[in-house]
Amino acid sequence: MNKIFEVPLYPYARSEDQDAAAPVRRKVVIIGAGPVGLAAAIDLAQQGIEAVILDDNDKVSFGSRAICFAKRPLEILDRLGCGQPMVDKGVQWNLGKVFFGDRKVYDFNLLPEEGHKRPAFINLQQYYFEEYLVQRVRDLQAEGAPIEIRGKSKVEAIGTHPDHVALEVETPEGSYTLEADWLIAADGAGSPTRRMLGLDFVGRVFEDNFLIADVVMDAEFPTERWFWFDPPFNKGQSALLHKQPDGVWRIDLQLGWDIDKEEEKKPENVIPRLKAMLGDEVQFELEWVSIYTFQCRRMEKFRHGRVLFAGDSAHQVSPFGARGANSGVQDTDNLCWKLKLVIDGVADEDLLDSYDYERVVGADENILNSSRSTDFITPKSDISRIFRDAVLDLSEHHAFARPLVNSGRLSLPCTYDYSPLNSTDTLPEAPARARPGSPCPDADLGTGSGYLLDQLGDRFTILALNCVAAPLSEAGLDLDVISIAAPPGSDLAARYLGLAESAVYLIRPDQHVAARWDGYSETALRAALRRAIGKEQ
Amino acid sequence: MPLNLSANLGNADNFYADLLAAHDGLSKAQSDALNARLILILANHIGDNDTLREALQAAATTGAIDAG
Known part of the structure; x- marks a missing residue:
């Protein structure tokens, strides 16, 4: 049986660039065909910007790896034209159970808010996620979009110049030089690009090992997230059971620090552990086993001249709370429209510094959240374990203690509160969740009109609620108006108006709010737009 | 609510x-x-983060720990 991750999806093929007399210059070259690199290429190409992905491999990721995709990345994928296959294939879940020792202490329901197109989370193996992105690349190619994936193309050397980047690319047929106006390094936590450029990557190493296993079984476990603290089958450690599509279950077992990784990975050692967890009677087959340690760290800056780091190459978090691939896709969401405006000559290069500013805020928020989860799951001192166990004991009987239980927090998009691109909030009586810097909350527009986010994105948009606004052109950009009635009691009124009777929002191409007012002012909109593209301080 | 130390x-x-x-x-x-x-039970009863921070501060700056 050929699993999807065993099939070359972008096999090596000779590029015309290899036969050119002089090095060919491409607009944007992306290193890494993982979730982040693929999302970046699709985002650029569907807006007409040439994107070439180089990857040293030719297949999607091996094993499930990232498995939880949160609502915001799914909304971004909708904008990229490939959200639906992910949601169709993914497993949706809202229920979770928490176990401590040999007993269940409580269960919970995520109770997602109504009126959103996408669920809070889906579980989907990273190889499917990548496969659907590659399919989207193929569809764009069929439409004539300027996008390409070059498999078995390993970047061996990088030269940075004021106006371009030069790359030495190694292929099965020898190496060639490729030039790029801009380079996106999406080459993962061990980023060779970062190493070749001699850049920092500082942070905290957590001294622990986790065994992760993908197990295929026909078991009657419900579609829930089960988390164990100190279970009898893994004394003193933790364990996680999570369902993926195709009857594949993801099991994470904490192993502790002082172990022999190669020994622990052997099936004869893994299988007894799983039998102790699942019960002797459950039949299962091991699909993939891996052992990981993790770190929380980030680069000091994500932009280095014409080289932009995105995803794990720029920041690494512990896996608790699904913040790796999810935040990487949000990096590209933030970066690509800015890069397009710079390439199109609409904005100055300095706009890209706001990518660094905004996504560093996002990375720090993720690192903080995942470090806190890690400290709860793997207590580092006696007193830390005493408090952790006290919280779990109390959570069995008292609701107040349950919010203290931290087995990973829901990954939510960050609000760029102090971004230089934001205009002052002139509508504080409207909900804080839609203040400048926020990702637009989705809203059901009612009676078959679909969802708000499907109407936003890829361009600056004026959203007028309960008032009239006029389209305008400024700084080389044409802004459309989306005018919608937001009656009391509607999602739109609850999420965008609050106590205000009307509102005008300026929405960025990445569906974040740039500015908001109680009505239409041409002067204010022009100034806010210039500010949002870095033209006004 | 300020921490009551009387x-x-x-x-x-x-x-x-x-x-x-x-x-x-x-x-x-x-x-x-x-x-x-x-x-944990008492902290939840107090609820207010600022008051709790004051309490932690008061506890941390008294006793033998303070000397070390």
């Missing part, structure tokens, strides 16, 4: 006796666990 217990001697009685016959580990649960 005398506030209805009956100080009774509370102190109750506190010791709760630990009667417990091992060190059981006592540590009880104390931790008690801190």
Whole structure:
């Protein structure tokens, strides 16, 4: 049986660039065909910007790896034209159970808010996620979009110049030089690009090992997230059971620090552990086993001249709370429209510094959240374990203690509160969740009109609620108006108006709010737009 | 609400006796666990993060720890 991750999806093929007399210059070259690199290429190409992905491999990721995709990345994928296959294939879940020792202490329901197109989370193996992105690349190619994936193309050397980047690319047929106006390094936590450029990557190493296993079984476990603290089958450690599509279950077992990784990975050692967890009677087959340690760290800056780091190459978090691939896709969401405006000559290069500013805020928020989860799951001192166990004991009987239980927090998009691109909030009586810097909350527009986010994105948009606004052109950009009635009691009124009777929002191409007012002012909109593209301080 | 560090217990001697009685016959580990649960229960009752931060500060800056 050929699993999807065993099939070359972008096999090596000779590029015309290899036969050119002089090095060919491409607009944007992306290193890494993982979730982040693929999302970046699709985002650029569907807006007409040439994107070439180089990857040293030719297949999607091996094993499930990232498995939880949160609502915001799914909304971004909708904008990229490939959200639906992910949601169709993914497993949706809202229920979770928490176990401590040999007993269940409580269960919970995520109770997602109504009126959103996408669920809070889906579980989907990273190889499917990548496969659907590659399919989207193929569809764009069929439409004539300027996008390409070059498999078995390993970047061996990088030269940075004021106006371009030069790359030495190694292929099965020898190496060639490729030039790029801009380079996106999406080459993962061990980023060779970062190493070749001699850049920092500082942070905290957590001294622990986790065994992760993908197990295929026909078991009657419900579609829930089960988390164990100190279970009898893994004394003193933790364990996680999570369902993926195709009857594949993801099991994470904490192993502790002082172990022999190669020994622990052997099936004869893994299988007894799983039998102790699942019960002797459950039949299962091991699909993939891996052992990981993790770190929380980030680069000091994500932009280095014409080289932009995105995803794990720029920041690494512990896996608790699904913040790796999810935040990487949000990096590209933030970066690509800015890069397009710079390439199109609409904005100055300095706009890209706001990518660094905004996504560093996002990375720090993720690192903080995942470090806190890690400290709860793997207590580092006696007193830390005493408090952790006290919280779990109390959570069995008292609701107040349950919010203290931290087995990973829901990954939510960050609000760029102090971004230089934001205009002052002139509508504080409207909900804080839609203040400048926020990702637009989705809203059901009612009676078959679909969802708000499907109407936003890829361009600056004026959203007028309960008032009239006029389209305008400024700084080389044409802004459309989306005018919608937001009656009391509607999602739109609850999420965008609050106590205000009307509102005008300026929405960025990445569906974040740039500015908001109680009505239409041409002067204010022009100034806010210039500010949002870095033209006004 | 600012942290109240003046005398506030209805009956100080009774509370102190109750506190010791709760630990009667417990091992060190059981006592540590009880104390931790008690801190969490009281912290939840107070609720306000600023007040709790003041309390942590007051606890951290008194006693032998302060010298080290």
